[in-house]
Amino acid sequence: MLSDRQITSRRLLLVAAGMSLLGIAGCRGPAEGGGGGAAEGAEAAGPPGPGAVPGSADPSPPAEPSPSPSPSAAPSPTAAPSVPPPVARALTAAETRPVYELDAERRVVALTIDDGPDPRHTPTVLALLEQYGIRATFFLIGENAVEHPGLVREIAARGHHIANHTWSHPDLRSLSESKVREELERTSDLLHRSTGKVPTWFRAPGGDWSSTSLKVSADLGMRPMAWSVDPRDWARPGTGVITDRILKDVRPGAIVLNHDGGGDRSQTVAALKTYLPVLIDSGYRFTAPPG
Ligand SMILES: [Zn+2]
Incomplete structure (x- = not known):
């Protein structure tokens, strides 16, 4: 863990870099498939500001890269040949480091859902999010996205953020x-063709x-998002445990990791039904990057 002095100096650096909203932690979080407890290395964010959502944090460069789809170019599978190639914006040095938590002084949570889409679970998750008026971030796997393009479009159409x-x-x-670049670029290209938006x-x-x-994702204009709360739902420890x-573990600014793909995620879905209303009743709001 970092000392108070290290945290303080790092915060000053972040402020100097214009990172007024997001916490950037330099060490690895727990492994998604077998690591330890949650929030290791998580660090509180800098001073608060309006709209603490990832992607709108840095006031200097444009918050979102172009291109955005023109109104006449509604995304569809048949639109693929005419979609222009993604244009990545240059990231600042701070933006190339993983984000573990958001602004800790606001009672917000970022819900992130990984490894889908999966027709067994994603529709139920979407219905739950709709029921509670929550925007989430879906970290999609290209192999699953290409199998279920309708689900990709539905996630986007419901206003959630789609990520790589x-x-x-x-x-x-x-x-x-070169292999890392292929993994990331191929996925971004597919998600761009499916939704009209370039993953950020x-x-x-x-x-x-x-x-x-981290270098390749920066080259492609994508910022790395980690997490601070990992219930290890992928291991199916039971709905109550999740x-x-x-x-x-949730606290203001938490980034929560859940999964809707990669196996039987019925425990995760059941846990969402339980904990989402509890967090809402506790005064939490949910946030996701724009787009
Ligand atoms: Zn994953």
Whole structure:
């Protein structure tokens, strides 16, 4: 863990870099598929400001890269050949480091849902989010997205944020730069063709970041998003355990990791039904990057 002095100096650096809203932690979070408890290395964010959502944090550069689809170019599978190539904006140095938590002084939570889409669970998750008026971030796997394009469009149409979780969910640390680029670029291209939007956030499988994957994601204009609350729902410990872990670990600014793909996620879905209303009743609001 960082000392108070280190945290203070890092905060000053963040403020100097214009990162007024997001907390950037330099160390790895727990592994998505077998790591320890949640929130290791999580760090409180800098001073609060309006609209604490990832992607709108840096006041200097444009919050979202172009291109956005023109009104006449509604995304559809048949539109693929005419979609212009993605244009990545240059990230600041601070933006190339994983974000573990949001502004800790606001009672907001970012719900992130990984490894889908999956027709067994994603529609139920979408219905729940709609019921509670929650916008979430879906980190989609390209292999699943290409199998279920209708679900990808539905997630986007319901206003959720769609982000890049690689094409085949490999351990990126073991891949060459060209292979990492292929994993990320292929997924971004597909999601762009499906939704008309270029992904601006990326998550490494397992939270296993590497200098190569961070470089490639920056080249593609994507910021890395980690998490601070991991209920290890992928291991199916039981709905009650998932719920308890989340409610115990959530605090203002938390980024919560859940899964709607990669296996039987019925426990996760049941836990969402339980803990979402509890968090709402506790005064939490949910946030996601724009788009
Ligand atoms: Zn994953």
